[in-house]
Amino acid sequence: MFxxxxxxxxxxxxxxxxxxxxxxxxxxxxxxxAIENSIDRVGVYDGSKIVAMARMIGDRGMCYYIKDVIVHPAYQGRGIGKMMIGELLRFIRENGVPGTDIAVELCAMPDKMPFYAKFGFEANEAQRMRMMLRAGETT
Ligand SMILES: CC(C)(COP(=O)(O)OP(=O)(O)OC[C@H]1O[C@@H](n2cnc3c(N)ncnc32)[C@H](O)[C@@H]1OP(=O)(O)O)[C@@H](O)C(=O)NCCC(=O)NCCS
Known part of the structure; x- marks a missing residue:
């Protein structure tokens, strides 16, 4: 269907x-x-209409970071998010060095953590640190 x-x-x-x-x-x-420099990006289509997307950045060897996982509100709760994450994880398994462990990371709001936990993602004691830089400024 999708x-x-x-x-x-x-x-x-x-x-x-x-x-x-x-x-x-x-x-x-x-x-x-950003999307041009993503390692893999998946779109889910209902006919010709895109209804969901997710993308992944990383180094292909040791780590990947999943970004911008979005299912259009009209299509949520129909297995599409699960399908996209499964597809990205399959890409990692198929493209990594066989027999090695690869870190897959993402950032999730607390109410979305149960969704990711279903795939095996776990929070650890590390805290996310972030700053925003303004491109084009020299100081
Ligand atoms: C979070 C999101 C990607 C989930 O996608 P979805 O297509 O609605 O989810 P699915 O239908 O594939 O659900 C897969 C499973 O996760 C569960 N699930 C989905 N969202 C959940 C939530 N917020 N909390 C707990 N479980 C959730 C479903 O019940 C389902 O369980 P099952 O496999 O046991 O039946 C989607 O709701 C979304 O795009 N939300 C807005 C954007 C957003 O917050 N993105 C995530 C950024 S971290």
Whole structure:
């Protein structure tokens, strides 16, 4: 019923899906650069319409980071999020050095942690540290 496509969705789809769930969407130009440099990105389609996306950055050897997992509100609760995470994890298993362990990380709000726990993700004592830098400024 739903079709998964790899490395297909564009910045317009990114902006549209992001804006369906959150405020403060990155610019189209920023999204284009980010998705072009993602290792794998999956889009889920209902016919020709994209209804969900997720993408992954990383070094292919030791670590990956899953980003921007979004199912359009009208399509949530139908197994699509599960399908996308499964697809990204399959990519890692198939493309890593056989026999090695690879860290897969992501950041989740507390109410989404049970969703990720179903795949085996666990919180540890490490705390996320983050700062935002303004590109183009020299100081
Ligand atoms: C979180 C999100 C990606 C889940 O996708 P989804 O397609 O609605 O989830 P699925 O239907 O694939 O659910 C898969 C399983 O997780 C469970 N699940 C989904 N969301 C859950 C939640 N918030 N808490 C607990 N369990 C959840 C489902 O019940 C289902 O369980 P089952 O396999 O035992 O039946 C989606 O709700 C979403 O896009 N939310 C808004 C954006 C967002 O917050 N993204 C995550 C950023 S961290």
């Amino acid at each position: 079709e998964i496509r790899h490395n297909d969705f564009d910045a317009d789809a990114f902006v549209s899906l992001w804006s369906s769930v959150w405020d403060g969407c990155p610019s189209r130009e920023q999204a284009a650069l």
